[in-house]
Each structure stands twice: as structure tokens, then as C-alpha cells.
Amino acid sequence: MNGGAVWWVFFYALSAFTLFNALLVVTGKNLFKCALHLMLVFLGVAGLFLLQGAFLLAGVQTLIYTGGVTTLILFAIMLSEEVVGRQRQLVSRGVSIGISAAICFLGIALTIFGTAVAQLPENYGVHIAPVAQFVAEASHLPMGNVRAVGVALLTQFLVPFEFASVLLVVAVIGAIVIARLAGGK
């Protein structure tokens, strides 16, 4: 059960890291620093994927979110704000409304979990035992998970997979058109 203890240590450390940086993202004064904290949130979520044994997803998360989306955000900030030396007014748009909405959602979600967990099967959470072994002996991580995801994407989920690629092409072309032609230039 030593591996399980290691798993929980990793879980709580990553959770605290992620939530702390997420709070900094929504409360920070400097938009640029907020984006960098958002990058750390993405990395923390990637680590949490890893703890669940979702190795491919952790890699995708790191590449697309930490690498791609964060860069996109930074470029958007640099193109739309005078970053250096100026700090725009960011907060105070109905803070009380925001807090109450967040607390309402949290209460609803936790109530649902409280009633739903009672109906879960007895072996809920047992799956972490093999994952704990992976984390403990990281020398031979299994690659079967990545293979399984790839096979499922190209067989069972082939049609949505192709639609996703079409969606990405449309989004990229649309973004170029919107960003270039706006303003009549």
C-alpha cells in the first residue's frame, strides 16, 4: 500500500498547485502574469491526468494547452493591450455576483456528488492501485494506454475524429479571416 500513499501525496500536491494557480488566474491584477499562471494550471491538470493513467491525454494537454493555447493567449494580450508598464483595470465587475454564483454551483455539485457516491459500486477507487505502482516504479510505464486510445480513435470514434479535423481547419481559417479582415483593412 506504499504506492497508494505515494499516489495520494502526488494527488494532493498537484491539486493544491492547480487550485492555487487557478485562484491567481482569476484574481491577479496583471493579465500577463494571469496567463502564465494559467499555464501552470494546465501543467497541473496534465499531472492529474497522469495520475489517472491517461498518459496520452497528459501529453496532449501539455502540448496543446501549455504550448499552444497559452501562446495564443499571450499573443492576444500583446496584440490588444499595451502590456509593458500599464495595468488595466481588471476586476470589480460584480464580484459579489461572481462569488455567489461560484458558491451556488459548488453547493449543487457537492450535493449531487454526496447523493451519487452513495450509489457507486463498492470497488470505487480500487483502480488507483495499478496506477500507484506505475508512479512508484516509473521505470517501466505501460504504453498500452496510448495504443488503446489510438486504436479507439481510428476505429470506434473514426467519424467524430474526422469531424474534429474538419472543425480545426474551419476554425483556423475562420480565425485568420476574422482577425485580418476586421476593421475594413
Add this chain to the structure above:
Amino acid sequence: MHYLVLSALLFSIGIYGVLTRRNAIAILMGIELMLNAVNLNFVAVCASLTPNQITGQIFAAFVIVVAAAEACIGFALIIAIYRNFAKVNVDDINIMRW
């Protein structure tokens, strides 16, 4: 259960960010936080209830794809708005307000 609570907390933080920020970029950052929380839920629930299947991971991958497209379009719109109005505060952009 722990993953569900963590995901709910992350989602709540995202809601708070979306509702309190005035800068459109910061609002989109809050939306990204919420999408990440949903992905965590997909993976964790799938791994707990059906440990032998990977449907949750597939769904999370598709959510990542759609989120990337959404971020792409969103930031392009923000840049277009900035070119037209020279600002990206959502309080100031109210020409479509009824």
C-alpha cells in the same frame, strides 16, 4: 470522489473568473479553466466506473479539440474587436445592447 471535488472547485473558480472579469481575454481564460475541470471529470469518472474502457479519455480529447478551436476563434474575435474599438473591456463594448 476526490477528483469530483477538485473538478467542482476548479469549475467554480472558472465561473468566478468569467463573471467578475471585465477584460475579454480574462473571461476566456476563465472558460479554459472550466473546460479543464470538465476534462478532469471525464477522465476520473471513466477510470472509476469503467476501468477497462477509455471512452472518457476520448471524450476529453474531443473537448480539447473543440476548446482549441474555441480559443482560436475567441482570440481572433478579441483582436477584431480591439481593432474596431481600441479596447477589449466587455463593459465598454455595448453597441449590441438592447
